[in-house]
Amino acid sequence: MPNSAKVIVIQLVVWYDFSAVDSDKSGFVGGKNMKEIIKVTEYAQMITEALPRGILLNTKNVKFNSMIIGWGGLGTVWGKPAFTIYVREHRYTKAQLDSVGEFTISVPLDKPIPSIAKICGTLSGRDVDKETEACLTLEDPEIISVPGIKEYPLTLECKVLYSQKQELEELPNDIRKKMYPQDIDGTYHSANRDAHTMYIGEIVAAYIIK
Numbered sequence: 001m002p003n004s005a006k007v008i009v010i011q012l013v014v015w016y017d018f019s020a021v022d023s024d025k026s027g028f029v030g031g032k033n034m035k036e037i038i039k040v041t042e043y044a045q046m047i048t049e050a051l052p053r054g055i056l057l058n059t060k061n062v063k064f065n066s067m068i069i070g071w072g073g074l075g076t077v078w079g080k081p082a083f084t085i086y087v088r089e090h091r092y093t094k095a096q097l098d099s100v101g102e103f104t105i106s107v108p109l110d111k112p113i114p115s116i117a118k119i120c121g122t123l124s125g126r127d128v129d130k131e132t133e134a135c136l137t138l139e140d141p142e143i144i145s146v147p148g149i150k151e152y153p154l155t156l157e158c159k160v161l162y163s164q165k166q167e168l169e170e171l172p173n174d175i176r177k178k179m180y181p182q183d184i185d186g187t188y189h190s191a192n193r194d195a196h197t198m199y200i201g202e203i204v205a206a207y208i209i210k
C-alpha cells in the first residue's frame with residue numbers, strides 16, 4: 001500500500017474512534033431530530049442509576065421492539081466501550097437479537113415514563129406492536145439498523161460482540177432458587193424460569209436525541 005493511502009486509513013480509524021463514542025468534544029449530528037454526541041463515561045452514573053428502575057433495550061428485525069431491562073453493565077471489554085445485557089430465553093427480544101446482532105439502549109434523562117415502562121416491561125412483541133401501543137417516537141440510528149426513542153433520549157448504539165447462555169448449575173444456590181424456579185411454565189413472557197443469555201455489545205455511537 002502506498003504511504004499516502006496508509007495515512008488516509010489511519011486517519012479514518014482515529015476519526016471513527018473519537019467522534020462516535022469517546023469524544024472529548026461534544027458535537028451534533030442530524031436525523032429527524034438533532035443528536036448531541038456524548039462521551040459515555042460522563043453519563044456512567046446516570047445510566048447505572050437508571051438501570052434498576054428500568055431502561056429500554058430495542059431491537060429490530062421483522063419489526064421494531066422494545067423491552068424494559070433492569071440488569072446490565074457499562075464497561076470496557078477487549079479494549080472497547082461496551083454495554084452488557086441479560087435476556088431470558090423466551091423473550092421476543094432474544095429472537096430479534098439472535099437474528100440481527102444489534103441493539104440500542106435508551107435511557108430517560110429524568111424519571112421513567114410509567115405508560116412506556118408498563119407496556120414495554122409486561123407485554124411481549126409477539127402479541128403487540130409496542131411502537132404503537134406505547135406511543136414511541138423512533139429516531140433513525142447513525143451506525144446500526146436499530147432506531148432510538150425520543151422519549152428515552154440518551155441512546156447507545158451497540159453491536160453484539162459475544163453472547164453466552166448462563167449455566168444455571170454454576171450459580172450460587174440461593175440465586176438459582178430465587179431467580180430461576182423450575183416448577184413454572186417458562187413460555188409466559190413474565191416467567192422467570194429460564195436462564196439469561198448475556199450479550200456483550202460494543203458501543204459504536206452514543207448521543208442524546210434533542
Ligand SMILES: Cc1cc2nc3c(=O)[nH]c(=O)nc-3n(C[C@H](O)[C@H](O)[C@H](O)COP(=O)(O)O)c2cc1C
Pocket residue numbers: 052053054065066067068069070071072086087088090091092093094120121122123124125126189190
Ligand atoms: C423493571 C423491569 C426490569 C426487567 N429486566 C429484565 C432483564 O434485565 N432481562 C429480561 O430478560 N427481562 C427483563 N424484564 C422483563 C421484560 O421486560 C418483559 O418480559 C418484556 O415483556 C419482554 O418483552 P419481549 O417479549 O417483547 O422481548 C424486566 C421487566 C421489568 C418491569
